[in-house]
Amino acid sequence: MGQKDLSEKILADYNDVFADIINVLILGGQRKIQGKDLIPDAVHSQYKADDGMLHEQERDVSKYWKKQKIHLALFGMENQTAIERNMPFRIIGYDGAAYRQQLQKQENSRKRKKGKKKKPAQKPVPVITLVLHFGTKKRWDQPLSIKELLDIPDYLDAYVSDYRIHVFDIAWLTEEQLAQFESDFGIVANFFVQKRKNKDYIPEDARMIRHVDEVLKLLSVMTGDSRYESILSDGVKEGISMCDVAERLEQRGIRRGIEQGLGLGREQGIKQGIEQGLIQGREQGLIQGREQGLIQGREQTLYHLVSTGNLSVAIGAQEMQVTEDRFLAGMKEAGYKMPDEAV
Numbered sequence: 157m158g159q160k161d162l163s164e165k166i167l168a169d170y171n172d173v174f175a176d177i178i179n180v181l182i183l184g185g186q187r188k189i190q191g192k193d194l195i196p197d198a199v200h201s202q203y204k205a206d207d208g209m210l211h212e213q214e215r216d217v218s219k220y221w222k223k224q225k226i227h228l229a230l231f232g233m234e235n236q237t238a239i240e241r242n243m244p245f246r247i248i249g250y251d252g253a254a255y256r257q258q259l260q261k262q263e264n265s266r267k268r269k270k271g272k273k274k275k276p277a278q279k280p281v282p283v284i285t286l287v288l289h290f291g292t293k294k295r296w297d298q299p300l301s302i303k304e305l306l307d308i309p310d311y312l313d314a315y316v317s318d319y320r321i322h323v324f325d326i327a328w329l330t331e332e333q334l335a336q337f338e339s340d341f342g343i344v345a346n347f348f349v350q351k352r353k354n355k356d357y358i359p360e361d362a363r364m365i366r367h368v369d370e371v372l373k374l375l376s377v378m379t380g381d382s383r384y385e386s387i388l389s390d391g392v393k394e395g396i397s398m399c400d401v402a403e404r405l406e407q408r409g410i411r412r413g414i415e416q417g418l419g420l421g422r423e424q425g426i427k428q429g430i431e432q433g434l435i436q437g438r439e440q441g442l443i444q445g446r447e448q449g450l451i452q453g454r455e456q457t458l459y460h461l462v463s464t465g466n467l468s469v470a471i472g473a474q475e476m477q478v479t480e481d482r483f484l485a486g487m488k489e490a491g492y493k494m495p496d497e498a499v
Contacts (some may be wrong), residue, residue, distance in 0.1 A: 360400035
């Protein structure tokens, strides 16, 4: 699962969840494995490639099943959103590395006990890997064995060892299987089953989520919807159900809608205000322009009449409601002369 943030603890890392998945998907609902009987195993392993360099590969989760100090099996899990054609090659790499590490541990233990009475060598425990496919559009439709990926001549087929993988389409689990889960994985599995049946599904599962942080992060990664993880920013760590998650998502959507609406409203209001202001400005300008034009036209007429001797300065000043000195100054500024000054 390439998009997964490897720095975060994933849901299946919890023993109660890991045991629950094995008990339901492999053991048909039998509660044979308890969380207290699981021991984390190293998820990193190394291999030497053709370039002679050591390369590292990493599982998602790996745990030993141990009862009364006896290792019974090693289980690994891989989470997938996308269907990967070459998954059998990838899994045989993980499983082969797990067997090799067991043998190396036994060899190192024998060396440390050199000279002491040796106990009979223990056999490696079986390695079982589950591939959990969370896709909702279609079931896993790619090869489940190595032989399906090879072109093998009939006369060689008997000598080519096969290796099969175990893929579980989580979104296609039955109602009976869903009812068998006792951990948070039952909530997650139900979510993907319902999402497959209805892409617009709104969570209505009332069961309380125990590992809130990991469930919401898993849903965000597997669905590609970051809103689930964003709920964690509200400080929610425990005591919620998928019903609460759906309600919080709805409230966040309403708040975002209100904020966006206010923002758009402000922008629209400013735009309309500017447009209205321009319109009113033009109208006011026309009115003021006409008024100013009438005033200036009237002044020019009075100046002309006085300059041609058809009107006295006293009457012109009276009409303009100014003193005679101000009237004469205005005439001069406008380029008019008194009759006795005209050449």
